[in-house]
Amino acid sequence: MTTLAATGVLRASWLLLAFPVFGAAVLLIGGRRTDKWGHLLGVTMSLASFVYGMIAYFTLLGYPAAERSRDLHMFSWVPVAGFQANIGILIDPLSMCFVLLITGVGSLILIYSVGYMAHDVERRRFFGYLNLFIAAMLLLVVADNYLALYAGWEGVGLASYLLIGFWQFKPAPPVAAKKAFIANRVGDVGLSIAIMLMFAEFGSFNFGPVFASAHSGGTGVTTALGLLLLLGACGKSAQVPLQSWLLDAMEGPTPVSALIHAATMVTAGVYLIVRSSPIFNDSPAAQLAVTVVGAVTLLVGAIIGCAKDDIKKALAGSTMSQIGYMMLAAGLGPAGYVFAIAHLLAHGFFKAGLFLGAGSVMHGMDDEVNMRRYGALRKFLPYTFVTFGLGYLAIIGIPPFSGFFTKDGIIDAAWEKGGTSGWILAACAIIGAGITAFYMTRVMLMTYFGAKRWDEPGPRGGAEPRTGQPQPQPHEHALHPHESPWVMVFPMIILAIGSVGAGAFLIINGRLQSFLAPVVGVPPEAHGVWTGPGIIALALALAGVGLAWTMYGRVPVPAIAPRGSIFARAARQDLYGDAFNESVLMRPGQWLTRLSVYFDSRGIDGLVNTIAAIIGGSSGRLRRIQTGFARSYALSMLIGAVLLVAGLLVVRL
Amino acid sequence: MSPAHYIFLSVILFTIGAIGVLVRRNAIVIFMCIELMLNACNLAFVAFARMHGNLDGQVVAFFVMVVAAAEVVVGLAILMAIYRARRSASVDDASLLKY
Numbered sequence A: 001m002t003t004l005a006a007t008g009v010l011r012a013s014w015l016l017l018a019f020p021v022f023g024a025a026v027l028l029i030g031g032r033r034t035d036k037w038g039h040l041l042g043v044t045m046s047l048a049s050f051v052y053g054m055i056a057y058f059t060l061l062g063y064p065a066a067e068r069s070r071d072l073h074m075f076s077w078v079p080v081a082g083f084q085a086n087i088g089i090l091i092d093p094l095s096m097c098f099v100l101l102i103t104g105v106g107s108l109i110l111i112y113s114v115g116y117m118a119h120d121v122e123r124r125r126f127f128g129y130l131n132l133f134i135a136a137m138l139l140l141v142v143a144d145n146y147l148a149l150y151a152g153w154e155g156v157g158l159a160s161y162l163l164i165g166f167w168q169f170k171p172a173p174p175v176a177a178k179k180a181f182i183a184n185r186v187g188d189v190g191l192s193i194a195i196m197l198m199f200a201e202f203g204s205f206n207f208g209p210v211f212a213s214a215h216s217g218g219t220g221v222t223t224a225l226g227l228l229l230l231l232g233a234c235g236k237s238a239q240v241p242l243q244s245w246l247l248d249a250m251e252g253p254t255p256v257s258a259l260i261h262a263a264t265m266v267t268a269g270v271y272l273i274v275r276s277s278p279i280f281n282d283s284p285a286a287q288l289a290v291t292v293v294g295a296v297t298l299l300v301g302a303i304i305g306c307a308k309d310d311i312k313k314a315l316a317g318s319t320m321s322q323i324g325y326m327m328l329a330a331g332l333g334p335a336g337y338v339f340a341i342a343h344l345l346a347h348g349f350f351k352a353g354l355f356l357g358a359g360s361v362m363h364g365m366d367d368e369v370n371m372r373r374y375g376a377l378r379k380f381l382p383y384t385f386v387t388f389g390l391g392y393l394a395i396i397g398i399p400p401f402s403g404f405f406t407k408d409g410i411i412d413a414a415w416e417k418g419g420t421s422g423w424i425l426a427a428c429a430i431i432g433a434g435i436t437a438f439y440m441t442r443v444m445l446m447t448y449f450g451a452k453r454w455d456e457p458g459p460r461g462g463a464e465p466r467t468g469q470p471q472p473q474p475h476e477h478a479l480h481p482h483e484s485p486w487v488m489v490f491p492m493i494i495l496a497i498g499s500v501g502a503g504a505f506l507i508i509n510g511r512l513q514s515f516l517a518p519v520v521g522v523p524p525e526a527h528g529v530w531t532g533p534g535i536i537a538l539a540l541a542l543a544g545v546g547l548a549w550t551m552y553g554r555v556p557v558p559a560i561a562p563r564g565s566i567f568a569r570a571a572r573q574d575l576y577g578d579a580f581n582e583s584v585l586m587r588p589g590q591w592l593t594r595l596s597v598y599f600d601s602r603g604i605d606g607l608v609n610t611i612a613a614i615i616g617g618s619s620g621r622l623r624r625i626q627t628g629f630a631r632s633y634a635l636s637m638l639i640g641a642v643l644l645v646a647g648l649l650v651v652r653l
Numbered sequence B: 001m002s003p004a005h006y007i008f009l010s011v012i013l014f015t016i017g018a019i020g021v022l023v024r025r026n027a028i029v030i031f032m033c034i035e036l037m038l039n040a041c042n043l044a045f046v047a048f049a050r051m052h053g054n055l056d057g058q059v060v061a062f063f064v065m066v067v068a069a070a071e072v073v074v075g076l077a078i079l080m081a082i083y084r085a086r087r088s089a090s091v092d093d094a095s096l097l098k099y
Helices: A008-012 A015-034 A038-062 A093-116 A123-142 A146-164 A172-202 A207-217 A219-237 A244-251 A254-263 A265-275 A277-281 A284-307 A311-330 A334-364 A382-395 A402-417 A419-448 A486-520 A532-553 A566-572 A574-625 A630-652 B003-023 B027-052 B056-086
Strands: A070-080 A083-091
Touching: A008 A038, A008 A070, A015 A038, A015 A123, A038 A093, A038 A123, A083 A093, A083 A123, A083 A146, A093 A123, A093 A254, A093 A265, A093 A334, A093 A486, A123 A146, A123 A254, A123 A265, A146 A172, A146 A219, A146 A244, A146 A254, A146 A265, A172 A207, A172 A219, A172 A244, A207 A219, A207 A277, A219 A265, A219 A277, A219 A284, A219 A311, A244 A254, A244 A311, A244 A574, A254 A265, A254 A311, A254 A334, A265 A277, A265 A311, A265 A334, A277 A284, A277 A334, A284 A311, A284 A419, A284 A566, A284 A574, A311 A334, A311 A402, A311 A419, A334 A382, A334 A402, A334 A486, A382 A402, A382 A419, A382 A486, A402 A419, A402 A486, A402 A532, A419 A532, A566 A574, A630 B003, B003 B027, B027 B056
Parallel strands: none
Antiparallel strands: A070 A083
16 A cells, blocks of 8 residues: 555644643643643643544545555654654554544543542643653554654653652552563563664665565564564563563553553554554564464463452453453454454453543542452442443453454454464463453452442551542541542543444444555455354353352452462462562572672772772872982982982993 | 192082081081082083183083072072071971972
């Protein structure tokens, strides 16, 4: 597909970035003066981007399908002979999907944050960071070359870091922020090496030239590029083996978890792989690696999600798992790209809705996150219950909710890959669907059904002061769960509508497929809505629901977690992901640094210091010769003169 | 009298001057000893000029006299300043400039 120059309305597509950049700049530079209206400006800028995104989307729809890739050159970043780094905006169907997701869901979550962060003295800074995030994420998806994409990639990493650690006065969030930043850095190294390799091999960063010459580069180059891009995607999308940061990232405020760590940023890895489809299409080995990472992560995330009592961490495990589905689909090549994006968009709706629901529950429960302290909340938070419930039905894939269409598309695509690998991948995806149903039902039952457990005695976790001042822990006063204000409920309702309808809208009649076809190609064979693997997955999901009901619905849930089986304990420990990182990476690293420090202080510094000490000591002794007595100087002069004369005489004779 | 006698005299005078510089503490005396050494040098120069039959040594002797006069002017001025400040002309007392 050829890329044409942007014309008409699309010539103003820099506005997409300009609105949130302006918002972030005003809020972060303006400081406290903007406290009163800062949140309104943040929401307005995000909405403005969304409105422009809608205009651009309909403009794009007005073009013939083959002309929907529009490039706007903005400026030359590094204009050096032999190294041309340009900043340009690429508006095509794929980037448009993301623009609408980011600005749409982003605006809803910003509106929600107005209510959620209402009592936080730093609300203005929060909105500044969120605008910064939206700007960086938009740059990531609309960049027309890998260098600008990398700038956006780093920008979202920064925004994620700032927002995870937003409540700096508590001990856990800054640590979680650092962990997320460092884990992301590992992936970023992969992406940056991939970009360097691209430049070395193809002489360009731009998508067009790189993809045009990808095929001629040879399988070795494309495989290396694919694996390096996969490493980058693993870091950003919290895929095994760089998955450990996402669960800790839940220390951030809940809107952040919903926007950055569920709906948008963590899906950037999927975007990267789908965007780089010409590279992956050329390298079966890299594609296989992507599918393996996806399959492993979808199971790991789902298993972790089963054991977490913290509602946000259970949802975080679920996010990992769902992104695993997307990666799996993205690794299947043209057969899966459409379903990866479809699941990504649907996931953006239902997972953001679930997180906002969790935030609403926490809002009504004094920031309690432990589900064992919930129970019977459906009477107290009716809107939250309904919207959360619709998201729940969507994620476990009950027809006709959106997850059913998108997830079954992925399972079918894996099934149709054929061969042993296709079987294994499809089996993983189907089992994952069952586990998804189990843990989501568990979350539902523990939160909204059963007996109320919040007034039972016992330790209460997660009570967090949000006013910036240390508050007395609310152990004493009784909890009065209450529904959230309308400004929070409204976005949840919109997202719930998306959870219900997005999948059907995108999949039925191949809407998304024909929209994306110019960018990612067409699946080799179309399959209907009801397929064998899909029905098996649905049956397994229903079985998971039933199992969860027998374990958490029929019998009362203990308010204090039982010790659990060895599997439950492993899952509670994130399947020992942190322990693995600590023993394999952190400890040897510490030993290495200690060894280096020892060598440095004793070896290098020792040598230098010894030489300096010798010179210093000897000059200190030599100094004593300068006594200050003129006569002794005269004597030494005389002795010198006599020696000189004697020497001359000896030489002459 | 052969010129060699002048050389011996010059050596004796120079030695007396050198010993005086080394053993005496009074700056005035040291000064006088330095003058003695300079004049011993002059004597040697003139004697050598006579021995070799040219004027080079005599010319150098004049130079030495000029330098000696200049040295005495500066040196005595410094000495006066030191004496006024410390009420002592002993060179061993003025030993502040050291390590």
